[in-house]
Amino acid sequence: MNRFLFKHIDNTGLVLWRVVFGALIAIEGFGAIASGWVRRTLVEPKFTFNFIGFEFLQPLPGDLMYWYFALMGTFGVLVMLGYKYRFGMFCYALMWSCVYLMQKSSYNNHYYLMMLLCWLMVFLPANRWFSIDARQSSELKSPSMPRWVLLVLILQVWIVYTYGSIAKWYPGWFDASVPALFMKSKSDYWLVGGLLQENWVHWCIAYVGILFDLLIVPLLLWKRTRLAAFIVSIFFHLFNSIIFQIGIFPYMSMAFAFFFFSSEILQKRFLPKKKLYTKGEIIVPNYKPALLTIFSVYFIIQIGLPLRHWFFKDDVLWTEEGHRLSWRMMLRSKAGSLTVWIKEKGDTEKKRYNYNLLLSKKQQRAVKSKPDMLWQLAQRIKQIEEKNGKKDVEVYMDSYIRVNTGIYNQLTNPEIDLAAQPWQHFKHTDWILPSPEGFARKK
Structure with a gap:
């Protein structure tokens, strides 16, 4: 165990990853301002749909959220340069976690992955070479790292990709109908819009997506297939970046290659002045029990969370x-x-309520099909109306949704006062009506 986890290896890959990751999170901070994401998501809305239990996290008033993201971008630059690295990484991790938990209207898996990676990086010795910190402190400077650092990063990436593939194992993806739906909105793309409407393209997207997510980490781990897998990875992620426009995630995913290529190759290509570490010392730290406990619990949670929907009644879709x-x-x-x-x-009769006056356009689109957001909207309406002098306000939601190629079906029980219902974190919510048979398929 000590040899496997605490043998020291060259840290070139981690150092290069820190530089790229720092640059990407800086771009995320500054880019969110430039693209209007901060304005649309956190400034214009009157309130945000936070993760339930984090109601105390609400956007700062006025233009302060712009300054908030500019400060995050600055911390990203510190990470990239390796200056006050742990301070910059901790501050970015904390600030991004607050952003992630304070709103769900713009939910993306890469926002969650960024949060996890930021916190992991706080504890990793990524500034011990090619950094301002290392230049300023000879005690800090080191060409090596314990092997567990690399294993933690690879395992985190492996979990993401593997569950990304497993989640696609259902009829809507196997018959390529879901990729076809996504491609409909891309028909006006210059040069490739028409091609993206071809049936064979939809089938390719469906099965390349399943196989890529399932196999990319094993193929990168095996030396014989590593280069070919990396080339495929570049094409795959550039396609996603251009077609789906999902921010920094494709480029962060390409940078994961630093975890897999040998230090010899990385050192020759990117840091030729760095001496390759080959001593292979085994240094067992005093904090070994705490380290093993913390990461064991962390990865049990990471493996367990994606499985939890099987313990809820009905279909997660x-x-x-x-x-x-x-x-x-x-x-x-x-x-x-x-x-x-x-x-x-x-009152003897219900009155129709114009909820659109409370929400931004993005929130209006998101709330209609998300039960947790419907519940939060009911709570908000009750608070507003009671603040205006009404007493014991009841709120009823009459929601219909269409999933994939299916038809509209009623989602919520319109006779239940959602404002009076507690939110169930660990059990099925009974005011969500049972899913109709074949609800996600054409009838």
Whole structure:
């Protein structure tokens, strides 16, 4: 165990990863301002749909969220340069975690992955070479790292890709109908728009997606297939970047290659002045028990979270229970319609409520098909109406959704007051109606 985990190996891959990762998270911080993401997601909305239990996390008032993201971008630059590395990485991890937990209207799996990687990087010795910190401190400078550092990063990436593949093992992906739905909105793309509507392209996307996610890590681990797998990875992620426009995630994924290529190759290509470490010392730290405990618990959680939807009643595609934090990437297309009714104590009839006045356009699209967001909207409406002088306000949600190629079906029980219902974190929510048979398929 000591030889496997605590043998020191060359740290060139980790150092290069820190530089690229720092640059990418800096781009994420500054780019969110430039692209209007901060404005649309955190400035314009009157409130945000935070992760339930984190209601205290709300955007800063006025233009302060722009300064917030500019500061995050600056911390990203510190990480890239390796200056005050742990301070910069900790601050970015904390600030990004707050952003992630304070809103769900713009949910992406790579936001979650960024949060995990940021916290992992806080504890990794990524600034011991090719950094300002290392130049300023001879005690800190080192060409090596314990092997467990590399294993932690590879295992995290492996979990993401493997569950990304497993989640696609369902009829809507096997028959290529879901990729076809995604491609419909790309028909106006210059040069490739027409090609993306071809049936054979949809089948390629479906099965290349399944096989790539399942096999890419094993193929990168095996020396004989590593180069070919990396070339395929470049094409795969550039395709995703151009077609789906998903920010820094494809480039972060390509940078994962630093974990797999040998230090000899990386050192020759990128850091020729760095002396290759080959001593292979085994240094067991005093904190070994704490290290093993923390990472064992962490990876048990990472392996368990994507499986939790199997313990909820009904299909996760319908209920969304267990969808988040599970690497369920690009699995379904949803549309919805929503009518909200309210009734004050003593009233005999419900009154229609214009909820659109409370929400941004992005929030309006997201809330219609997400039960947890419907519940949060009901709580918000109750608070607003009672603040305006009404008493014992009841809120009813009449929601219909369409999943993939299916037809519209009623999602919520319109006779239940959602404002009076507690949120169930660990059990099925009964006011979500049972999924109709074949709800995600053409009838």
